[in-house]
Amino acid sequence: MELANIEKLVEKLVEKYLNAETSLQEETTLKNYFTGGNVAPHLQEYEYMFNYFATIKDEKFTKTIQLEPKKSKKRNFKWLSVAVSIALLFTVFIGKPQYDEYKERKKAEKIYAQVSKGLQLLSNNLKKGEQAVAQLHTYESKVNQVLK
Numbered sequence: 001m002e003l004a005n006i007e008k009l010v011e012k013l014v015e016k017y018l019n020a021e022t023s024l025q026e027e028t029t030l031k032n033y034f035t036g037g038n039v040a041p042h043l044q045e046y047e048y049m050f051n052y053f054a055t056i057k058d059e060k061f062t063k064t065i066q067l068e069p070k071k072s073k074k075r076n077f078k079w080l081s082v083a084v085s086i087a088l089l090f091t092v093f094i095g096k097p098q099y100d101e102y103k104e105r106k107k108a109e110k111i112y113a114q115v116s117k118g119l120q121l122l123s124n125n126l127k128k129g130e131q132a133v134a135q136l137h138t139y140e141s142k143v144n145q146v147l148k
Contacts, residue, residue, distance in 0.1 A: 006033075007040045014046055 013030050016022045022030070033039070034050035 007043070008045060010040075014043070 010030070010033055013022060013026050017030060025112065031050055031054065034047045035054050036044075039047045
């Protein structure tokens, strides 16, 4: 009776082991059962697996492995930062006067537009005045004709 209970317990532990749900203590229990020699006939397929794990545990790899040294992918960012700084200073010294010239040109264009608008208004008002003077001149010439 006790042997049947042990086999059922081992079957449950094997199922848990295959589902990766066992604890270290349960795995040790399974290892001890399968390496002990008294394995039930229907569980002997798992005996080979646990015996393999027990024997392979003692094996060690003794060959030397030749590793190629890694090439350093590290770049010297000091020189890159110096080059970027010089490029930035160069663009600032070259670009600043051009930017100032651009601002002055925009300012002059704005002033020119305002002056043009003012002169256009003055021109329109002078045309109105010229038309009024022309009407007065016509009126005066008619009055002179009547008076003669």
